[in-house]
Amino acid sequence: MHADVRWDKRFPLNLRVEGFLEAVKASCERTGQEIVRLIHADALMARGIDGKRKASKLPQLKDLLLGRPLVSARMIQRVLKVSPEGASYLLKQLGPGPREVTGQRSYRVWGI
Numbered sequence: 001m002h003a004d005v006r007w008d009k010r011f012p013l014n015l016r017v018e019g020f021l022e023a024v025k026a027s028c029e030r031t032g033q034e035i036v037r038l039i040h041a042d043a044l045m046a047r048g049i050d051g052k053r054k055a056s057k058l059p060q061l062k063d064l065l066l067g068r069p070l071v072s073a074r075m076i077q078r079v080l081k082v083s084p085e086g087a088s089y090l091l092k093q094l095g096p097g098p099r100e101v102t103g104q105r106s107y108r109v110w111g112i
Helices: 013-049 058-067 073-080 084-093
Strands: 109-111
Touching: 013 058, 058 073, 058 084, 073 084
Parallel strands: none
Antiparallel strands: none
């Protein structure tokens, strides 16, 4: 039973179980890849934080980026209590980890 075949009660039980287990396996593989990607992004952004002041908001921004799939400039301003320019500056300081997703000048959104 392939992933593109729809589940139907008329299928024998062993095919249904096999299809379910294939889906679980694919999901686990994808989740593992995502975890590895986030670990690499965390290490990359940690390099940008090393040597900064203790009062820097970069660690909070790193946690915000890793904790949410997408982060807007407005969200960074509210959570970190910084100006729009400050949010932009902090994102530049983190290096290549966060990338701009929308491709627009207004309503910008970043992801890992």
